Amino acid sequence: MNNELPQFKVTLGIMPNYADTKDGMLIDGVSENRPAALAGIKAGDVLKRIGTCEVSEIYSYMDCLSRVNPGDQLPVTVARDGEEITLNVQF
Numbered sequence: 001m002n003n004e005l006p007q008f009k010v011t012l013g014i015m016p017n018y019a020d021t022k023d024g025m026l027i028d029g030v031s032e033n034r035p036a037a038l039a040g041i042k043a044g045d046v047l048k049r050i051g052t053c054e055v056s057e058i059y060s061y062m063d064c065l066s067r068v069n070p071g072d073q074l075p076v077t078v079a080r081d082g083e084e085i086t087l088n089v090q091f
Contacts, residue, residue: 010065010068012041014041024078049077
């Protein structure tokens with residue numbers, strides 16, 4: 001049985017909400033001058049996808065983030081005010 005946590009080479013620069021919504025991961029906060037803020041991601045957005053990797057809650061978020069390498073530029077999809085928005089994030 002493998003209980004290791006994923007290893008992260010990059011950060012998005014968000015404070016996730018740990019409530020399990022199954023429909024994306026709510027972002028409670030965004031750190032200034034980090035990839036999320038620089039791409040236009042805001043507190044209150046619901047993270048849906050990083051590249052083609054679906055985010056449904058904190059565990060899938062960590063799995064998706066563990067696949068990203070420094071220097072990658074990926075489309076990140078968030079839900080904001082009932083609309084899905086895709087922003088380019090430079091990791």
